[in-house]
Amino acid sequence: MKLIYSQASPYARKVRACAIALGIDRQIELVEADVADPPDWLLAANPLGRVPTLIAEDGFAIFDSAVICEYLNGSAEFLPIVPPSGAARWLCLRLEALGDGLMDAAVSLRQVQGSGMLPAEHPLARRHLGAIERTLDHLEKSRPAQHVDVGTISIACALGYLDLRFPAMQWRATHPQVASWHAQISRHACLSETAPQLA
Ligand SMILES: N[C@@H](CCC(=O)N[C@@H](CS)C(=O)NCC(=O)O)C(=O)O
Structure with a gap:
């Protein structure tokens, strides 16, 4: 399988982290693409020109990140990252x-x-900031579980993106529960190995 990704994309990090958590990352070749100027081979696989895009073994292209994670979850034999049924599944999704x-x-x-x-x-900027602040407030009140699944991985990658792009936001000072949750879950190999690097 090939995963078309970009270094800074939190959605691509989520997929890479899920692959590590599922133990199938070695089956995936990473191919970097510049989404600001998407190459023809990315557009041929995904008309949206977005990353992440997964090319499965049979050449079938899969996007977006939620669909890729579900696909990877189905192709791994152990330790699913999406509960199969019931309330746990819907909470996770x-x-x-x-x-x-x-x-x-x-x-x-x-x-x-x-x-x-x-x-x-x-x-428009206020609207996006409002969504970020309300989501942090929600997480502060209902701290997620500490185990790794597609839900906790997605939240951790989103928080990592805030650190990468908005270091001045200082969300840890206003959301200490989220901060301590993030510090603990970030120790899992799937998150520490995919932590975004500043260029
Ligand atoms: N909902 C998509 C979002 C993917 C996305 O927007 N990726 C960004 C990179 S962070 C991208 O490819 N942007 C290029 C564009 O939209 O033209 C997912 O979950 O995969």
Whole structure:
């Protein structure tokens, strides 16, 4: 399998971390792509030109990160990262959606602020910041479980992206429960081995 990814993408980190947690990362070749100028081979696999995109053994292209993680979960034999049924499954998938949404808000905030087109007080920037703050508040009140699954991995990767792109946000000072949860879960190999590096 090939995983088209970019270093800074929190969604791609989530997939890489899930592959490590599932013990199948060695079956995946990483192929880096520049999403600002997507190459033809990425567009051929994914018309959205986004990462992560997985090319399965039979050449079938799979996206987005939630679908890739479900696919990888189905192809691993042990230690599933998605509970098979019941309340545990929906809690886990809901947490994944919360983490993915936190990434969406942070990536969009960086796009509007980074473009220099919108001031921080613009309604669009305020909307993304509001989603980030409310999600952190929610996590502070209902601290996630400490074990690794697709939900906790997604939240951890989203928080890692806040650290990477918004170091001045200092969310740990206002959300100590989330901070201690993040510090503990980040010790798992799947997260420590995929921690984003500043260029
Ligand atoms: N919902 C998608 C989001 C993927 C995404 O937006 N990736 C970004 C990189 S962080 C990207 O490829 N952006 C390029 C673009 O949208 O043109 C997922 O979970 O995989």
